[in-house]
Amino acid sequence: MVIRNLRIKRGWSQEQLAEFSGVSTRTIQRIENGGKASLESLKCLAAVFETPIPDLHKDQDMTHSNDGLSDEDRAALKYARNLKAYDEAQNGASPEMSEAERRVVEHVRELRSFYGAAAGAALLVLFLLVINLLTSPGYIWAVWPALGLGIALAMRGIKLFGFGGNLGDDWERREIEKRLRRL
Numbered sequence: 001m002v003i004r005n006l007r008i009k010r011g012w013s014q015e016q017l018a019e020f021s022g023v024s025t026r027t028i029q030r031i032e033n034g035g036k037a038s039l040e041s042l043k044c045l046a047a048v049f050e051t052p053i054p055d056l057h058k059d060q061d062m063t064h065s066n067d068g069l070s071d072e073d074r075a076a077l078k079y080a081r082n083l084k085a086y087d088e089a090q091n092g093a094s095p096e097m098s099e100a101e102r103r104v105v106e107h108v109r110e111l112r113s114f115y116g117a118a119a120g121a122a123l124l125v126l127f128l129l130v131i132n133l134l135t136s137p138g139y140i141w142a143v144w145p146a147l148g149l150g151i152a153l154a155m156r157g158i159k160l161f162g163f164g165g166n167l168g169d170d171w172e173r174r175e176i177e178k179r180l181r182r183l
Contacts, residue, residue, distance in 0.1 A: 002056050004032040006049045008099045011173055021048040114153075114160050121149040 007017050007028075014032070018025040021044040031037045037045075037056075046053045069077070125146040132142040162171070 003028070003045055003049075005099060006051070007032075011100070017045075017048065021045050110160055114156060117156065118153055121153055125149060 007014070012020070014025050014028045017023075018028055021028075023041050023044050027037070027041055031041065031045075039053075042053050042056055046056055049056075125142065128142040128145055129140075132140060
């Protein structure tokens with residue numbers, strides 16, 4: 001499971017991981033499905049992920065090592081798993097969701113928040129403009145709060161959509177992969 005999460009976090013397919021590590025695709029599939037990995041396979045995978053070999057066993061050891069636990073410890077472990085599942089469900093993520101799917105859910109939530117903020121800013125500017133026209137129509141001071149809100153929304157939009165729409169994290173990952181292939 002750790003290997004699958006590390007692979008997905010980097011946006012690699014099983015075939016790409018096999019190519020980078022020198023381990024066969026079938027071996028990676030077997031390991032990701034809970035099968036045992038040889039020390040040589042673990043060394044290759046640890047080198048690719050730049051992590052110590054014991055870190056590749058962490059998740060597997062925690063989920064499969066119930067030996068020596070008391071009934072009270074098993075009940076506490078079950079309770080903790082239920083709490084984790086509940087927390088993930090509250091966050092819109094299920095335990096079956098991959099890391100990439102969780103990022104998509106988070107991005108859509110950020111989009112919804114951005115559009116809500118834009119609508120709220122538009123209503124506020126409209127309200128201020130009405131007050132401005134009713135109280136002092138000779139000087140349009142509502143332009144200054146509108147300008148401030150516009151700049152704040154623009155900065156938030158650049159952060160959300162990326163500068164020019166092309167220089168986000170995906171662009172960076174593609175460029176790195178392109179240059180690594182040339183080596």
